[in-house]
Amino acid sequence: MSAAVPRQTPCRKCPLKTLEIFRAVSPTELNFIEEFKSGEFVTDPGATILMEGTSNPHLYTVLSGWAFRYKTLEDGRRQILNFVFPGDFLGLQNSTFNEMQHSVEALSQMVLCVFPRDKLWDLYSKHPALAYDLTCLASRSERLLDEQLLTIGRRTAIEKMGCVLLDIFIRARHAGLATGSKLKLPITQQHLADALGLSLVHTNKTLNKLMAQRVVRWKSSTLEILDEPKLAQISGYEGAGPILRPLI
Amino acid sequence: MSAAVPRQTPCRKCPLKTLEIFRAVSPTELNFIEEFKSGEFVTDPGATILMEGTSNPHLYTVLSGWAFRYKTLEDGRRQILNFVFPGDFLGLQNSTFNEMQHSVEALSQMVLCVFPRDKLWDLYSKHPALAYDLTCLASRSERLLDEQLLTIGRRTAIEKMGCVLLDIFIRARHAGLATGSKLKLPITQQHLADALGLSLVHTNKTLNKLMAQRVVRWKSSTLEILDEPKLAQISGYEGAGPILRPLI
DNA sequence: CGGGATATTGAGTTAGTTCAACACAGGTGG
DNA sequence: CCACCTGTGTTGAACTAACTCAATATCCCG
Known part of the structure; x- marks a missing residue:
């Protein structure tokens, strides 16, 4: 409730x-x-x-x-x-x-x-300064959407998977939710599939490919990034950067 | 220059x-x-x-x-x-x-x-009112991105094509650029392909399917919407609505 | 009348889908 | 404690949407 x-x-x-x-x-x-x-x-x-x-x-x-x-x-x-x-x-x-x-x-x-x-x-x-803050927040979320659009539209399944895992992990770490390279994630592979625009089955197979390469681990709702640089390299991840307030 | x-x-x-x-x-x-x-x-x-x-x-x-x-x-x-x-x-x-x-x-x-x-x-x-206007503009462009993300991630090629053509046409009409159901469009099929996340060849074939159904025409850089309701129905187009200023 | 960009078409390939069966874990009730 | 059930994950097989390659056609411009 x-x-x-x-x-x-x-x-x-x-x-x-x-x-x-x-x-x-x-x-x-x-x-x-x-x-x-x-x-x-x-x-x-x-x-x-x-x-x-x-x-x-x-x-x-x-x-x-x-x-x-x-x-x-x-x-x-x-x-x-x-x-x-x-x-x-x-x-x-x-x-x-x-x-x-x-x-x-x-x-x-x-x-x-x-x-x-x-x-x-x-x-x-x-409070124009607060309004300005809101704009910066909105600007950042638009950056994230741009990046996601590029990912969904033009990256391969394995690149997509790498990008979304890295993105989730990095943002979660920023919010203080990660423990070292581990992250307790309350999502299912169906969520990943729907984020990536892939089918559930192919999402599973793609995730397993990444795991076979010992780049990430996904076990009992926990994501572990085993090799962050390699994951970034495989996926061509660029990220959208932090929230910035260029002025004031 | x-x-x-x-x-x-x-x-x-x-x-x-x-x-x-x-x-x-x-x-x-x-x-x-x-x-x-x-x-x-x-x-x-x-x-x-x-x-x-x-x-x-x-x-x-x-x-x-x-x-x-x-x-x-x-x-x-x-x-x-x-x-x-x-x-x-x-x-x-x-x-x-x-x-x-x-x-x-x-x-x-x-x-x-x-x-x-x-x-x-x-x-x-x-000028907080102008700042507010900017926010509404940004909000609208985020809506457009959301819609596009849904299109690219989850719609089929023919739905994608329909959505992007309708979107372009409707927004152009709003800006006063359309002439009846016709619109002079300075873009190539490569642009459509890159907007839809499809290959050039498949974009061409998909566009031709729509043309075979007499829903749109694409000839010498001119887009003509022959049957707008049918196009909206084929593509499941929803659009992002106008720019709105809910307050003030 | 070329020549480059754009569009069209067919053929073969592949990435990703769908279907279906099965495995596994955790949670509930008997 | 077991039996069952439901949600999740895994796997193989068959299929198909979309891709790549390559050749040809068409358009536009100088």
């Missing part, structure tokens, strides 16, 4: 603040954010956070847990657009007539920071 | 203002935009406007002409990320350490409005 519980973690103690990707925020800004935040949302694995075709008046920041963003076709074919990590922002990307154009599903238990969408304009008008 | 010519069209006479997608801008904002604009840039077909791996201190708005945004792999494989139309904004999306992560190439002669990147913060701090 999911539950909305108001204001649990004060923003001044936000667990994300330890991540280097977040710059120091001024006290005024912090106050605004605390005001902006309408509560926290805790979900179980498998919960649908946003649903394609429905409207949702909230924006979310992921405090902890995993999710993925996806779209489906009428006959059920599914494309995972990207995996979602702590620190990622949800809901800004896609609304037309307030209808979401994509869905988001939790992979683990999650804690989300909830913001009312209709106060977004307040943020823009009163 | 390309040339930078300062301040040709005053913003108050911007040709884009006739497009319904642009809201009315206040006189103060208009003044700021005129101040922000550092000049115009005119390019010939084939010119590279932005280059992956290089840095560029400018942002651009397309006043007229066509372009496409793409990425390449080391061995030359190319993925077109999207086609660029009048009214589209370039340069915001993708910079890491000021290095572009993608390239943009002109398809026709173009006129671009040039803005210095380092004044962007001025825009955020002084």
